Amino acid sequence: MSNATTINMDADPKLAIKAECRNFNFHYGDFQALKGINMPVYDKKITSLIGPSGCGKSTLLRSFNRMHDLYPGNRYGGEIVMHPDNTNLLAKEVDPIEVRMRISMVFQKPNPFPKSVFENVAYSLRVRGINNKSELEDRVQHSLKGAALWDEVKNRLNDLGANLSGGQQQRLCIARALASDPEIILFDEPTSALDPIATASIEELVVELCEKVTILIVTHNMQQAARISDFTAYMYLGELIEYGVTDQVFIKPKNKQTEDYITGRFG
Amino acid sequence: MSASTIVTLPLNQSLDLQVSDRLRKKASRHMKERVIEFLLFGAALISVFTTLAIVYVLVSESWVFFQHVPLKDFLFDTQWTPLFDDAHYGIMVLLSGTLTSSAVALMVALPLGTIIAVYLSEFAPFKVREISKPFLELLGGVPTIVYGYFALVFLTPLLQKIYPDLPGFNLLSAGLVMGVMIIPYVASLSEDAMRAVPMSLREGSYAMGATRLQTSLRVVVPAATSGIASAYILGISRAVGETMILAVAAGMQPNLTFNPADSGATITSYIVQVALGDLPHGSIGYQTIFAAGLTLMLMTLMFNLLGYWLRKRFREVY
Known part of the structure; x- marks a missing residue:
């Protein structure tokens, strides 16, 4: 199956690989949602996963931080290897909590905790046992700046997170994800619940973030994938159809299926 | 045209x-x-x-x-002897019994009920939850008179082995059993409130590297505060209004005490005593039960208002 993936890159990009799926399979009960996925994720680059609903892109994304372990009946096989330490994230002896400490996540709908703005960001530090006040203050401020939210919320750090606007809430969730200094951040359609202006600010932020952290993003919005990502993976019915440099995938897709989807002739 | x-x-x-x-x-x-x-x-x-x-x-x-009876005497007299020649009508005496037995009951019901709710909602595997919840609710369906006898003939002798001085009728054993009776209300309602917390909040917490316990206690419980508060208020109202267990197991001696090891009468058990007794209707002795009932009702009303306020104050918009 894996051989079916069309690679759309003129040459090896000579970049460090941060993580890599190797023959990754996933089942929801009896239903096979992902079939033999082989895909690199390059260090400090943005990789986007696109494809129609139900193609398995979110399933693949959530496999990276083992969110699937939360629900019974999910099975997976193959490997997702993280570099440079060459750890198979899916190995039985690897603690999913440790994985989630290195790979953070931002969700589709902003989901701030019922806590203050400050405590929302401090949460990912507190669960790591960091309770020193000045260290928390430093890192919360740093993360909020990193999420381009500091100027808007510096005077309302004690407000409930839920009182912010939708776009601010999503940036709060990004700040929360940044606070623990992750190596990879997973974005699961982070702008689908936001208006165009908030979307633009999140996109800008994601592009800035990739200087420091590797980003994997699922999006329904093909323009978004084209605008912000360095690499694009097109998935369909649980298979990785085409993978390559974003510009090439969008301008000169090599696979007919990818072309149909991108040009809107799909189905 | x-x-x-x-x-x-x-x-x-x-x-x-x-x-x-x-x-x-x-x-x-x-x-x-x-x-x-x-x-x-x-x-x-x-x-x-x-x-x-x-x-x-x-x-x-x-x-x-x-x-x-002047209101001042009703509120501040330290004796409750409406049937004596030298009648005193100090509601404090009955109130102390109600508060003491309720406090004992709540000390059992609130922590245990909350822990059970957290376990059922966040930790228990599907099957365990499906089996244990009906049992828990059965506990709430046991007639209170049965609980009363359970306190009197089982728990009190048991406690007397530890504290030989404990009287046969006491607020402690009645309160403990009352607490067991209230557990299902607190646990069931709190669990409903926790299960109503959207999965996206839990996922957010897990994705930050939180453990299950951290997620339960730092995200789910705070998010369910308003529901849990309502469950507590209902538990308090049940405790304050409970009658049969106290009438059977706590003795009906009006006793101004906050020591659970004493016997005592509560507002409710006093009302039972008088309503079933052969006091002539219209006598002041008989009239006392209405004043006592009014006190009880004002207390419950207060708790309901508190619950309403808490629900509004802590209502979460997910």
Whole structure:
């Protein structure tokens, strides 16, 4: 199956690989949602996963931080290897909590905790046992700046997170994800619940973030994938159809299926 | 002009007919809606009317009582001896029994109920939850008189082995058993509140590297605060209003004490005692139960208002 993936890159990009799926399979009960996925994720680059609903892109994304372990009946096989330490994230002896400490996540709908703005960001530090006040203050401020939210919320750090606007809430969730200094951040359609202006600010932020952290993003919005990502993976019915440099995938897709989807002739 | 009038007239007439026809149908439907609305309103009115009637009886009968007993004595006298020649009417005595037994009960029910709720909602595998929840709710279905006897003939002798000085009737064992009775209410309602917390919040917490316990205690419980608070308030109201367990196991000695190892009468058990006794209707002794009932009702009302306020104050918008 894996051989079916069309690679759309003129040459090896000579970049460090941060993580890599190797023959990754996933089942929801009896239903096979992902079939033999082989895909690199390059260090400090943005990789986007696109494809129609139900193609398995979110399933693949959530496999990276083992969110699937939360629900019974999910099975997976193959490997997702993280570099440079060459750890198979899916190995039985690897603690999913440790994985989630290195790979953070931002969700589709902003989901701030019922806590203050400050405590929302401090949460990912507190669960790591960091309770020193000045260290928390430093890192919360740093993360909020990193999420381009500091100027808007510096005077309302004690407000409930839920009182912010939708776009601010999503940036709060990004700040929360940044606070623990992750190596990879997973974005699961982070702008689908936001208006165009908030979307633009999140996109800008994601592009800035990739200087420091590797980003994997699922999006329904093909323009978004084209605008912000360095690499694009097109998935369909649980298979990785085409993978390559974003510009090439969008301008000169090599696979007919990818072309149909991108040009809107799909189905 | 005239030609067109001749042509349009019959058309207009038929239009009028159609319109009035439609209007008639609408009116009958409207009538039906009104009838249904009235019936629903009537049903709602029954509960309002009952409440008002109870308040009226309590207040008017208490009024008679307070003609004879000054409010100051009622509130501050430290003896409750309405049946003696030297009658004293200090509600504090009964109130202390109610508060002491309720405190014991709540010390059992609130922590245990919350822990059970956290376990069932966040930790228990599906099967365990499906099996244990009916059992838990069964605990709430046991008649309180059975709990009363359980306290009297099982728990009190057991406690007496540890504390030989414990009287046969005491607030402690009644309160403990009452706590067990209240656990299912607290646990079940709290669990519902926690399960209503959206999965996205839990996922957010797990994705930050939180453990299950951290997620439960730092995200789910705070998010369910308003529901858990309502569960607590219901538990408190049950404890304050509970009658049978206390009447059977706590003794009916009015006793101004906050020591659970004493025997004592509560407001409710006193009302049972008098209502079933052979005091003549209309005597001041009989009238006391209305004043006591009014006190109880004001307490419960206070807790309900507190619960309402808590729900509003901590309501989470997910």
